[in-house]
Amino acid sequence: xxxxxxxxxxxxxxxxxxxxxxxxxxxxxxxxxxxxxxxxxxxxxxxxxxxxxxxxxxxxxxxxxxxxxxxxxxxxxxxxxxxxxxxxxxxxxxxxxxxxxxxxxxxxxxxxxxxxxxxxxxxxxxxxxxxxxxxxxxxxxxxxxxxxxxxxxxxxxxxxxxxxxxxxxxxxxxxxxxxxxxxxxxxxxxxxxxxxxxxxxxxxxxxxxxxxxxxxxxxxxxxxxxxxxxxxxxxxxxxxxxxxxxxxxxxxxxxxxxxxxxxxxxxxxxxxxxxxxxxxxxxxxxxxxx
Amino acid sequence: xxxxxxxxxxxxxxxxxxxxxxxxxxxxxxxxxxxxxxxxxxxxxxxxxxxxxxxxxxxxxxxxxxxxxxxxxxxxxxxxxxxxxxxxxxxxxxxxxxxxxxxxxxxxxxxxxxxxxxxxxxxxxxxxxxxxxxxxxxxxxxxxxxxxxxxxxxxxxxxxxxxxxxxxxxxxxxxxxxxxxxxxxxx
Amino acid sequence: xxxxxxxxxxxxxxxxxxxxxxxxxxxxxxxxxxxxxxxxxxxxxxxxxxxxxxxxxxxxxxxxxxxxxxxxxxxxxxxxxxxxxxxxxxxxxxxxxxxxxxxxxxxxxxxxxxxxxxxxxxxxxxxxxxxxxxxxxxxx
Numbered sequence: 001x002x003x004x005x006x007x008x009x010x011x012x013x014x015x016x017x018x019x020x021x022x023x024x025x026x027x028x029x030x031x032x033x034x035x036x037x038x039x040x041x042x043x044x045x046x047x048x049x050x051x052x053x054x055x056x057x058x059x060x061x062x063x064x065x066x067x068x069x070x071x072x073x074x075x076x077x078x079x080x081x082x083x084x085x086x087x088x089x090x091x092x093x094x095x096x097x098x099x100x101x102x103x104x105x106x107x108x109x110x111x112x113x114x115x116x117x118x119x120x121x122x123x124x125x126x127x128x129x130x131x132x133x134x135x136x137x138x139x140x141x142x143x144x145x146x147x148x149x150x151x152x153x154x155x156x157x158x159x160x161x162x163x164x165x166x167x168x169x170x171x172x173x174x175x176x177x178x179x180x181x182x183x184x185x186x187x188x189x190x191x192x193x194x195x196x197x198x199x200x201x202x203x204x205x206x207x208x209x210x211x212x213x214x215x216x217x218x219x220x221x222x223x224x225x226x227x228x229x230x231x232x233x234x235x236x237x238x239x240x241x242x243x244x245x246x247x248x249x250x251x252x253x254x255x256x257x258x259x260x261x262x263x264x265x266x267x268x269x270x271x272x273x274x275x276x277x278x279x280x281x282x283x284x285x286x287x288x289x290x
Numbered sequence: 291x292x293x294x295x296x297x298x299x300x301x302x303x304x305x306x307x308x309x310x311x312x313x314x315x316x317x318x319x320x321x322x323x324x325x326x327x328x329x330x331x332x333x334x335x336x337x338x339x340x341x342x343x344x345x346x347x348x349x350x351x352x353x354x355x356x357x358x359x360x361x362x363x364x365x366x367x368x369x370x371x372x373x374x375x376x377x378x379x380x381x382x383x384x385x386x387x388x389x390x391x392x393x394x395x396x397x398x399x400x401x402x403x404x405x406x407x408x409x410x411x412x413x414x415x416x417x418x419x420x421x422x423x424x425x426x427x428x429x430x431x432x433x434x435x436x437x438x439x440x441x442x443x444x445x446x447x448x449x450x451x452x453x454x455x456x457x458x459x460x461x462x463x464x465x466x467x468x469x470x471x472x473x474x475x476x477x
Numbered sequence: 478x479x480x481x482x483x484x485x486x487x488x489x490x491x492x493x494x495x496x497x498x499x500x501x502x503x504x505x506x507x508x509x510x511x512x513x514x515x516x517x518x519x520x521x522x523x524x525x526x527x528x529x530x531x532x533x534x535x536x537x538x539x540x541x542x543x544x545x546x547x548x549x550x551x552x553x554x555x556x557x558x559x560x561x562x563x564x565x566x567x568x569x570x571x572x573x574x575x576x577x578x579x580x581x582x583x584x585x586x587x588x589x590x591x592x593x594x595x596x597x598x599x600x601x602x603x604x605x606x607x608x609x610x611x612x613x614x615x616x617x
Binding site for chain 2: 010011013014015016017039040041042044045046047048049050051052053054055058059062095101102104105106108109110154155157158159160166167190191192194196197199200201202203204207208211237238240241244276277278
C-alpha cells in the first residue's frame with residue numbers, strides 16, 4: 001500500500017471537515033494511505049507574502065522537514081496550501097543561502113530541510129498514481145446522468161509548475177467521466193472564485209462568485225465539483241449573499257471531488273461528510289439512488 | 291553625489307529575488323488586464339499600474355487599491371508574453387505599503403494580513419473566529435448581519451471551531467520564527 | 478595612505494539612504510550604497526570596507542538578518558563591524574507589541590532604530606570603527 005504524508009491544512013480541521021473525511025475514506029478504498037503529518041503548522045497562506053516571504057518559506061519548510069523525516073511525499077488537499085508548499089520546496093532547493101538561513105530557524109525545532117521529498121495535490125495522486133482505469137474498475141455506483149461542473153480554480157494549476165497544461169487541462173473532466181458522471185463544459189472553470197478577497201474586498205468577491213456560479217448553472221450542471229476547501233466554502237456558503245446582492249436565485253450544491261468519487265465507490269454519504277452543506281446535494285444523492 | 295533612485299528602480303530592488311523578467315520588459319500589451327477577474331474593482335488595471343511604475347508615479351501607485359485587490363489567482367502570470375511575475379509584483383507592493391505605511395486608507399487587506407500573521411505566530415494554526423472579529427467591524431450593518439447569518443449556519447452544521455487550534459511544539463515554533471524576525475519577548 | 482574610512486550602506490529606502498549618506502559624507506566618510514541584499518553582498522566581496530550599515534526589511538522580507546548571518550560565516554567578512562539601522566519595530570508594528578528587536582536572534586555589533594539622529598549616527602559609526610581597529614591591533 002503506497003503511503004503519503006498528509007497535510008490537512010487549517011480549513012480542513014473544521015470548516016471543510018467533509019473534505020478530510022472523504023479524503024480518508026476514498027484513499028483507503030483506493031489502496032493508498034494518508035498519514036497525517038505530525039504536529040503540522042499553517043502554510044502561511046498569501047497573508048504571509050504580504051508581510052515577509054521568508055517567514056512564509058520558514059513556515060512551509062517546517063512542514064516539509066517533518067515529511068522528510070518520515071521519508072514520505074507530502075500530499076495537500078487545499079489548493080492554496082499545495083501551491084505554497086510546492087513553491088517553498090522549489091525555492092529552497094534552488095537557493096542554498098535561503099535554505100541555510102531557514103535551517104538555522106528550523107534547528108530550534110530539531111528539524112532540517114534537505115529537499116528530499118515531493119509536494120503533491122491529492123487530485124494529482126488520484127489521477128497519476130492511482131490512475132483513472134484503476135478508479136473506474138472500483139466504481140460500484142456510477143454517477144450516471146449526473147451533470148457536474150468541474151471547477152479547477154487557480155492554485156492547483158497556477159503558477160505553472162513545470163509541464164502541465166494551464167490553459168486547457170482535462171484531468172478533472174476525465175476523473176468525472178471515470179466515475180460515470182457527465183462533465184459539463186463552461187467557460188469559467190479556470191477563473192478565480194475570489195475567495196481570498198471575501199473578507200477584504202467583498203464587492204469584488206461577490207461579483208466574481210456570481211459570474212462563476214451563473215456560468216456553471218447555465219451550462220446545465222446540477223452540482224459543482226471542487227478540489228479546494230477555500231473554493232468550496234466560497235462557492236457554497238456565500239450563495240445566499242450573492243442572491244441577496246444581485247437578486248439572483250442561485251442554489252447549486254458544491255461538493256469535493258473526493259465526495260463524488262466516494263459515492264461512486266459505494267461509500268455511505270455520511271462517511272463522506274455529506275449532510276454538512278448549506279445547499280443540500282439532493283440531486284447528487286438521488287443519482288446514486290440514496 | 292549619485293542620482294536619487296527612481297521609483298521604478300525601487301520596485302525592481304524589491305523584486306530582486308523574483309523569478310520573472312524585469313518590469314522594464316513590459317510591452318504594455320494588456321493581456322494581464324484582459325485576464326484579470328478583479329479589474330472592474332481596481333482603481334488602475336495591472337497593465338496601467340506597471341506603466342505608472344515605469345513612469346515613476348510613486349504616490350499614485352501606492353495610493354491605489356490595485357495591488358491590494360489582487361486575488362493571487364496567477365492568471366496574468368501564466369499568460370504574460372514577457373514572463374513578468376505580475377502576482378509577485380503585487381505581493382511586493384503590498385509589503386512595501388505595509389513596511390512604509392503607505393497604503394490607501396480604509397482598506398481591510400492590510401489589517402487582515404497583519405491579524406493573520408499575528409494569529410499564526412501565537413498558535414501555529416489559523417482560527418477563523420479570531421480573524422472574523424478583526425474585520426467585521428469594518429462592514430456595514432447589512433453585510434455584518436449577512437456574515438453573522440452565514441457564520442451561524444456554519445456553526446449549526448458543525449463547521450466552525452469553538453476552540454482555537456494550537457500546534458504541540460509551540461515554544462520551538464515561536465523561537466523558530468524569531469530566528470527569521472528577531473522580535474523580543476521569546477521564552 | 479588615505480585614512481578616509483570606506484562605508485557600505487545596504488538599504489532599500491531611497492529617502493533614508495539619501496539622508497544618512499549626506500550626513501556620513503559631510504563627516505568625511507567615503508560611502509557606497511547597495512539597494513538590495515544581492516548587490517550588497519556582491520559589493521562586500523568586491524572590495525574591502527571598514528564598516529557595513531545594514532537595513533533589515535528589504536526584498537522578500539527580513540533579509541538584513543540573512544545578510545548578517547551569512548557574513549558571520551564568511552572568514553573574509555566575519556570581522557567587519559555591522560551596524561543595523563532598522564525601522565522594523567514600526568514597519569511590522571503588529572508583531573512588536575512593545576518588545577524590542579532581540580539581540581539573541583540577530584548577530585550584529587550594534588543596532589539602532591530609525592529615525593536616527595545625525596549626532597547619534599556619527600557617534601555610533603566612529604565608536605564601532607575604533608573598537609574594530611583596536612581589535613585588529615591586539616587580537617584576543
